[in-house]
Amino acid sequence: MELELRHLKTVRAIAEAGSLTRAATALGLAQPALSAQLKRIERALGGELFDRGRHGVRATALGELVLERARFVLPAVTELQQEAVRFTHTARNAQRLRLGGTHGPLLGALVALLTDVAPEAQVTTQASWSVRELATRLTEGRLDFAVAGTCGTAAPPGAAHLTWQEIAVDPVFVMLADGHPLARHGEVRLADLTHEEWACVPGDGCFADCFTAACARAGFAPLRMYETDTASCVHLVQVGRAVGLCRATFPTTPGVTTRPLAGTPLVWRHLLGWHPAAQRADTAATVLAQARSAHAGAAARSNGYADWLALRGAAGRRARA
Known part of the structure; x- marks a missing residue:
């Protein structure tokens, strides 16, 4: 043998x-x-x-x-x-783009922009709540690009062998029912949400720990966190069962008001990842540029974020090449 x-x-x-x-x-x-x-x-x-x-x-x-x-x-x-x-893949599928993404508005917007600028490309998508899973798919050659994110300055998975470029950095907002007393405020102090229950989409990074730490700095521990899909989070907020955490680019939604947290205790980095050995530099540059355009469009469509940016000017948002 x-x-x-x-x-x-x-x-x-x-x-x-x-x-x-x-x-x-x-x-x-x-x-x-x-x-x-x-x-x-x-x-x-x-x-x-x-x-x-x-x-x-x-x-x-x-x-x-x-x-x-x-x-x-x-x-x-x-x-x-x-x-x-x-x-x-590189040799035989040069006109194919396999995109992955977590929950949020950027993946769909990126697909729309790429099909406009490269109508000959065959664009397909895969979704996952796990950034680690997306990084694995990039490493194994099952994805070309992934739109994902990390909390604060945390390093994305696979950083040693994958390329991750920043699309933008957003503040984390709170979602409130339109009838919530704090929905009338321009921004909300985390300490004023002491007695609320919370809703948030799941993730495998450090966001949950960072949120708990921010609450501790504000003098309380969150009563309960419902980790569920986006639609369920929105429903819990609309019926007044919880307040939600969301990226500032969260789209305007009936029955829901998004407000910035005073002092910006939590931030979210939008990232585009790919394997450098599998992508041409010009292709990566095109996809990154369109991802940044997708984010700018999502920010413009969010009334709360547009107001926040208008108050702070260009310093309110940064995006690096």
Whole structure:
């Protein structure tokens, strides 16, 4: 039997699980089948890879050697596969743009702008609430560009090997029912929302921790946070069950008033990401320019944000190349 990559993955899984039983469960195999496979691998390599004991398995000296090689070989093969996917996409699908995005108005607006400036391009979209998932799709060559964001100055996922460029930085606003007493105010102090329940869309960054910290600085802990989809957040606000957190570009919505938080305790960075090895510089520059235009349009369509920007002028919003 010749050693294959799947055999190295099996050995790694056993070492990580610490027992054949747990490894079999993780690999979706019956334990006798995994034991038989391990014996075949050991015969091919000329010795035992693990010592079996009452409390599990432990790698032998030969096993440690194999595991050490696997730590280099498996990531290298994965990277080769990803590079091949990116190369194939670049060579054969130059007129195809696969865009990903989280919740918000920018992805749809970006699609509309790109189809205007590049009508020959075949634009497709994928959505996810997880920025990490979008970064993984970029890394694996399953997306060309992703519109996402991070709280404050937090680094986006995959920053070491992906390119992330800032589209704009927005203040985080609060959503109130039109009849809420604070909806008449030009801005709302976080401390005035002490007794409210909250609604927000989910995310996998640090926003929830930053919000909790901002509330603590204002002298309270939030009573409850409903993490749900955008439509449900809006409904909870409209019926007065909660107040919501939203980006300042949140579109004008019947029954809902958006107001800035005094002192801007929370900000959101809109980002465009791509893999530099898979995209031409001119294509990335075009998509980034259109993403910034999409944000400017979304800001103009939000009455509350337009008012906030008018009061603060150009300093109220920044976007960097």
